[in-house]
Amino acid sequence: MGRHLNPVDGDIRKARGAGSCDAGRFERHSRAVDHDGWDIPEEARTLRTQVTDERPRSIINYVASPGIPFDRTINPYRGCEHGCIYCFARPTHAYLNLSPGLDFETRLIARPGASDVLAKELCASRYRVAPIAIGTNTDPYQPIERDRGIMRRILEVLRDFRHPVGIVTKGTLIERDIDILAPMAAEGLVRVGLSVTTLDPMLARRLEPRAPSPARRLAGITRLTQAGIPVRLMVSPVVPALTDPEIERILEAGAAAGADAASWIMLRLPREVSPLWRDWLEEHYPDRADRVMNRLREMHGGKEYDSRWHRRMRGEGPYAEIVAHRFALAARRLGLDRPTAPLRCDRFAPPPNAGDQLTLF
Template identity: 55%
Template sequence: MAAKDTDGTGPRLAAATPRPERRRGRGATANPSGRFETARREAFADGWEREEDLPPLRTEVTAEQARRIITRNDSPDIGFDRSINPYRGCEHGCVYCFARPNHAYAGLSPGLDFETKLFAKPNAAALLERELSAKGYRPRVIALGTATDPYQPIERRHRLTRAVLEVLARFNHPVGIVTKSDLVLRDLDLLAPMAARGLVQVAVSVTTLDPVLARRMEPRAPRPEKRLAAIRGLTAAGVPAMVLMAPVIPGLNDHEIEAVLARAREAGAGAAGSVLLRLPHELADLMRDWFSEHYPARAARAFALLAETRGGRVYDAAFGTRFTGTGPYATLLSDRVRQTARRLGFEEARPALRTDLFAVPGREGAQGCLF
């Protein structure tokens, strides 16, 4: 099996789809070229090698020496202005991940490349220490895991998230973590003391309670019961934990809102949130292809409902509504989350994390910044 270049609009996703045997345990069903590529790749039989003879897709990790580790943003509709992602790409393989299109900046596919060709930033902790020590730095909550999961499987070996947390703990710097993995419990020795000082909160993403659906759309993420166990373990250790049902996918997991929130509350989650499915750039076609393979009978309804919330389009990046959508269906979803959270006794607002304890270790006369 070889590949040839095509021009124009390129082949359909089907032309970039490896056989199921090769992509077992992966989320995306295709590997189309990124939007910045001048050519498209299309597989064809050349008589030399059959695809069924090729090995399964393996995870490759490339070391990336980053220049900076704290990423800044000025988006008016998110609750943080800085974030850290120790990894690019994510082995969890969540088919719906809004960060998939970012892989196109590396000349790679937002499809299978996103979950098999990963980048690790081994200098993350050293960069963080330098940036936090810079003269004039003012602490605000750092979001950890906004694009790719900080506790994805390769963290067990690379331990970059662990190293970042060690720096944040020494500087008494506040951090908010988003993850799907119970690997977060490994770091309770850091998180529990930070929580006691009001420096950390963790959001655990639970998208479904159905293990079959979870395995299809999040193949290498821990199963739902393990994520609930993570909430339980965090809460028992005194670490504030919330449940995040993200994304809500019309016609696929939207019927589970009440059940997911109820199970998370039983596990000890103190707050709840949700995000409507977002399909920027190449992600829309990737989701269509995934639906065609796994849930063809649900595809039309799912995309019709989604378009209803985006003014007739499947994606709208407008600030203020990009996470929730607009219209009757979007309002219904938001009302269900809000009313269920109130009924179950979730907090409406979590206490703000502290910034006044921040101090650069070893700096003579160092003391907390007061606001």
Template identity: 55%
Template sequence: MTACPLPVSAAPVDVAPQRRRGRGATANRSGRFERESREDFDDGWGAIEELPPFPTQIAHERPRTLITRNDSPDIGFDRSINPYRGCEHGCVYCFARPTHAYLGLSPGLDFESRLTVKDGAAELLRRELAAPSYQPKTLAIGTNTDPYQPIERRHRIMREILQVLAEAQHPLAIVTKSDHVLRDLDLLAPMAAKGLVKVALSVTTLDRGLARAMEPRASTPERRLEAIAALSRAGVPTAVMVAPVIPGVTDHEMETILTRAQAAGASEAGYILLRLPQETQDLFGGWLLENFPDKYRKVLALLRSTREGKLYDSSWGKRMTGTGPYAWTLGRRFELACERLGLGARKGKLRSDLFVKPQTGGVQLSLF
């Protein structure tokens, strides 16, 4: 097996464990666009021990647009919404971490502790949906950062967005790792009855200890399965995403996760092979060294075998599933398990024909 070099940000420059307790990343290196690179490390004088833990800090912005468009041919939607920048769940493998570099922040600990709330999102969405040229198609929420991350309990941006979509009878697909989605059953159930919504719960592992180390502030695996059951009982079409599958760490759990999710009420399923773009390579490598030092070389070697010798390949059609014998085997295991369990892939199509353009403050009502 080919030896894998250590990541640049390996253990000596990791942030002290007592400062990052309850966080996923082990380091906080500056983003790739910064002219200077800064990073906490223990210089031997003990000063690092006096620094406080990383608190959750909230910034606010008023965006000019809310709906993000894409033309990627390998995903099933062309528009999405992210109510927040950054994600407090702290999933160490999160492919969205590099986006924090565009804010001048670190994709490491900053990504999960320095968050941005999009104020006025609901009203902005209302205006965008009311535009004369707008044509409805399924909106995806949760594909980049989780709309039900812990700060949603206080800021309720997702709740307000959902209210606008429910009023407009607009189709919606949600992906989350949080059972907090159940708070909105009063909106989701009526939408589901009209064929307007689907919810997918991402379940990476059923091992509670591993989940805590890997996705420290997300709901426990059992709570996610309970959320699938509650959504299904309420008539909301529910899927399970075995995502990401981490070679040598969680790959052996795929069939068990699918079986448990199907028993809970999931009717659809999907999976994504671990993606490590940009800074996530070093961040995930550092996490592996701390938590699974004996598996470090094996895990990265398996990943390289699926990306033609690289840790990541962003090519459309390859980035989600990889290539090569290991990736092929993973795909066949998924297909066989879904066939046995009766889990489909995107069985039902959401309706767009019920859409009603919202009324905004600047629209003059008809006299007749």
């Protein structure tokens, strides 16, 4: 298993996913906690979330990946307080000279001017409409959104422009914005993907320490779909020897909650995520650690991760094929494999500015 330079005591990192705060891969120096030599008892202070504001010059991030079904994204926040130990976005914190470990969960970047920048970008004459994906890197409905409201203001802009959007989240705070999302859904402008990794509340609390419980997420699917907002159940990530026995039961629960489609992704361990994940396994499930890692290596040609397009999301080999087959059979039985309507782009129109002459037709 991996060994970190800067492991953090369990009392200090209570309700956090990562167990260390190692420096990012671009930093020249690392920092470590050490005893100061004074035999003076000190109270261990629980890590608190720190939020720094960033004023973005642009907000739409264009991507050119053949392995994903969208070409542009928005990130209201950098870092994510949900603290999911497996999060593939953790390595992005290294670009900020912060730790992909505990810094990713506790030192967050908020982008309060995002909605104003978005409105300007959508008004540009060169802009061509296509669905925007939100939540593909860090969760737009993580806990700090309750106070910051950045995602809600972004949605208000998208609503005003009648712009299509796909949202991925674990956060049931999305229910707050049903008043915006439901009218957009009625026009074919929005689809939500809600991730359920496991139905076991204890496992979920260890994997995703500050995300809503599985039962609460399923209730969120029901509330959204009852409001006419289409929801895809995302069984992701599938963790070999840990969550894979639950695939069928998760799909059944999602279908009962009202989801109309489903998808899955295998556990991914890019860059710094791999040692963080291995240490997490050793701490919480040492009896299954070797089995989990051996399965992952079997799917990636002996490596813990394969970044090649069309392979990184699912893996290869007998085990990956069995998971795909099980998922397909259950999804077909539950009616979760039917094609979904594409988001509409033909309704896009910048709203009139104050003083603009209105059209007669």
